[in-house]
Amino acid sequence: MNARQDISRASRALRALAVVCALLFPVALRAEVMKVVVDGIIHPITDEYIGRALAEAQKAKAEALLIELRTPGGLESSTRTIIEKILASPVPVIVYVSPSGSRAASAGFFILQAGDVAAMAPGTNTGAAHPVLLGGGKVDDTMKEKMENDSAAFMRAFVAKRGRNVEAAESAVRKSTSFTEQEALEKKLIDYVATSEQHLFEQMKGKAVRRFDGTTTTLDLAGHPVRPFEMTLKQQVLSFIMDPNVAFLLFSIGMLALYAEFNHPGAILPGVIGLIFVLLALFAFNILPTRYAALALIVVAFALFALEAKFTSYGILGAGGVVCMVIGALLLVDTPVPEMRIRLWTALAVALPIGLISVFLMTLVIRAHRSKVAVGNEGLPGELGVARTPLAPRGKVWVQGELWDAVSTSAVDAGEKVRVRRVQGLQLEVEPEQGPGTAPSPTPGS
Numbered sequence: 084m085n086a087r088q089d090i091s092r093a094s095r096a097l098r099a100l101a102v103v104c105a106l107l108f109p110v111a112l113r114a115e116v117m118k119v120v121v122d123g124i125i126h127p128i129t130d131e132y133i134g135r136a137l138a139e140a141q142k143a144k145a146e147a148l149l150i151e152l153r154t155p156g157g158l159e160s161s162t163r164t165i166i167e168k169i170l171a172s173p174v175p176v177i178v179y180v181s182p183s184g185s186r187a188a189s190a191g192f193f194i195l196q197a198g199d200v201a202a203m204a205p206g207t208n209t210g211a212a213h214p215v216l217l218g219g220g221k222v223d224d225t226m227k228e229k230m231e232n233d234s235a236a237f238m239r240a241f242v243a244k245r246g247r248n249v250e251a252a253e254s255a256v257r258k259s260t261s262f263t264e265q266e267a268l269e270k271k272l273i274d275y276v277a278t279s280e281q282h283l284f285e286q287m288k289g290k291a292v293r294r295f296d297g298t299t300t301t302l303d304l305a306g307h308p309v310r311p312f313e314m315t316l317k318q319q320v321l322s323f324i325m326d327p328n329v330a331f332l333l334f335s336i337g338m339l340a341l342y343a344e345f346n347h348p349g350a351i352l353p354g355v356i357g358l359i360f361v362l363l364a365l366f367a368f369n370i371l372p373t374r375y376a377a378l379a380l381i382v383v384a385f386a387l388f389a390l391e392a393k394f395t396s397y398g399i400l401g402a403g404g405v406v407c408m409v410i411g412a413l414l415l416v417d418t419p420v421p422e423m424r425i426r427l428w429t430a431l432a433v434a435l436p437i438g439l440i441s442v443f444l445m446t447l448v449i450r451a452h453r454s455k456v457a458v459g460n461e462g463l464p465g466e467l468g469v470a471r472t473p474l475a476p477r478g479k480v481w482v483q484g485e486l487w488d489a490v491s492t493s494a495v496d497a498g499e500k501v502r503v504r505r506v507q508g509l510q511l512e513v514e515p516e517q518g519p520g521t522a523p524s525p526t527p528g529s
């Protein structure tokens with residue numbers, strides 16, 4: 084009996100302690116909201132980042148995952164994978180286009196519509212989700228219709244279950260319609276317009292949220308702590324080099340470093356740096372929609388730079404190399420999203436200096452190969468010596484630390500300087516050298 088009373092008293096004490104903790108530390112007992120920031124093009128690293136965040140939110144039993152979104156669009160394959168993960172997530176996902184002035188275009192519109200809650204900040208826009216063939220080229224009417232129907236059906240598959248305006252969402256796919264935040268709210272494409280995260284949470288308080296599986300839930304997030312979920316170091320590095328302009332720069336510098344290593348074998352450092360840069364660039368190109376014919380054009384550019392230094396083309400080969408590199412850069416990434424292409428000024432800023440540097444390095448190497456040997460008998464012509472005996476015309480001269488038999492084109496006194504004209508077997512042909520320390524030839528009447 085006493086044992087039961089002790090257990091009952093301990094239970095009451097624990098409940099009282101819980102109440103006190105709840106009163107003293109209310110925020111600490113509230114589940115958190117995890118937050119990720121997607122700022123840029125949608126690609127496989129974005130997919131990996133959001134996937135990790137969703138897994139961590141589920142593991143931490145977070146109330147919701149907030150995706151702060153601003154993107155011009157991205158790769159369809161990555162977008163579909165992200166949406167699949169959002170729809171399957173047991174943790175509610177809030178997609179919020181922010182801050183003011185941002186946009187969620189193309190792929191961003193799909194991700195916005197996939198969220199359990201869709202919201203936008205004032206001064207933002209979304210839409211323009213018409214499918215475009217990679218490369219931006221024209222397609223026949225049949226293929227165009229297939230692409231539109233596929234994207235429209237994909238949009239309908241989850242927009243209807245979110246209780247949003249299917250017709251308006253489909254118009255963004257078929258007609259590339261874009262919407263301001265107020266237009267999107269009026270057409271029921273989003274749920275809220277909010278100036279900040281807390282403003283959004285206040286508006287959501289007590290309102291039901293329809294999940295993709297048909298269930299509903301009520302989110303009370305006002306005052307809850309928001310924990311940022313950052314990319315790993317690996318993801319940050321890979322996301323940085325996924326910028327086509329950065330990948331192109333890495334590849335060009337890497338090729339230049341390898342070029343320098345081949346011209347100066349044994350330097351080691353240029354070779355190591357070049358190999359690392361080229362491999363990083365190739366990793367990015369392997370993930371991006373890359374035209375490898377354009378990559379071959381860039382390699383050809385370096386070949387033309389080398390030929391310019393070897394042959395006298397008066398700059399034609401070098402100019403051809405610059406043109407090949409610029410065209411190769413502009414065609415390198417095969418995507419309709421302008422932000423995923425290499426900019427013209429980037430291509431010119433890289434091609435011109437690298438062309439000049441490559442030609443300069445190759446010229447130095449070729450000149451070194453063509454220069455005369457400065458050692459042994461082949462290095463004697465042009466060297467200065469001193470006559471050890473009178474040359475009239477034969478005698479002995481001291482050249483490069485050795486005593487040689489020599490024949491002079493004119494008489495030379497002992498101690499005078501001579502210059503070697505050529506080597507004939509073991510005999511030198513020399514001529515007098517007028518210079519400092521050399522007595523001038525006597526003039527008539529002196």
